[in-house]
Amino acid sequence: MAVELARPSYPFLVTLPGVYPPQGDTWLLMTALEREGIRPGADVLDLGTGSGALALRAAQMGGRVTAVDIARRAVATARLNALLHHRRITVRRSDLLSAVGQRSYDLVLCNPPYMPSPATRIPTRGAPRAWDAGPDGRAVVDRVCEDAPAALRRGGVLLMVHSKLCDPAATVRRLSRGGLEASISARAHIPLGPVLLSRMTWLRARGLLSADDRYEELVVIRAERT
Structure with missing residues (x-):
């Protein structure tokens, strides 16, 4: 289902240098979050929080939110935005779930790195760590x-957002094998950004984009433990 992308009700967000700023995929996942709803006091985990935009919205909606990111600047940014917007959010530095132990949650949000990249090694620092995810874009999605x-x-x-370029059907299959009821719940098309435009030749050679493509399709995967 194609949707109109949400925009936050808070007026501003601080984004430190090197931290992924909220953009089309953020707003698509926020739209899905708002459609899903949160019961008051529900435990919410935001994986790869970046600026903390989704964590803030979940807290506004009544969730008890834990936000994690592997990047120190992202952790600092999310903490600062929680402070500026007077929201109680637990923010931890973590490689996905490594710092949250055996806890379980009512809702998990994730906007992972998903951009297919010619580089075989995943970046460990700098801004590209927020989007580059190996040749098939699935290095983090599969985890x-x-x-x-x-x-x-x-x-x-x-609720996880990623690009059609990294095979949403594979995501649905893997989540289903894990015992979840998974499907694509939302789609949106956004203009190709500077990262994709910079590697168009490589993407075309791999058959991921055609010469006529000017838009990228984003999807939200919804998976429920029934």
């Missing part, structure tokens, strides 16, 4: 698919 079932309570939901 989320592996770990998400154990992080969800019965009835809990994972």
Whole structure:
């Protein structure tokens, strides 16, 4: 289902240099979050929080939010934005679920790195770490698919956004094999950004984009532990 992208009700966000700023994929996932709803006091985990935009919205909606990111600047940014907007959010530095132990959640949000990249090594620092995810774009997505079932309570939901370029059908299959009821719940088309435009020749050679493509399709995967 194609949707109109949400915009936050808070007026501003601070984004430190090197931290992924909210953009089309953020707003698509926020739209899905608002459609999903949050019961008051529900436990929410925001994986790869970046600026903290999604964590803030979940807290506004009544969730008890834990936000994690592997980048120190992202952790600092999310903490600062929570402070500026007077929201109580627990922000931790973590490689996905490594710092949250055996806890489980009612809702897990994730906007992972998903951009296919000619580089075989995943960046460990700098801004590209927020989007580059190996030649098939699935280096982090597959890890989320592996770990998400154990992080969800019965009835809990994972909402994850990524590009059609990294095979949404594979994401649905992997989550389904993990015991979740998974499907594509939303789609949106956004103009190709500077990162994709800079590697158009490589993407075309791999058959991921055609010469006529001017837009990227984003999807939200919804997976529920029934």
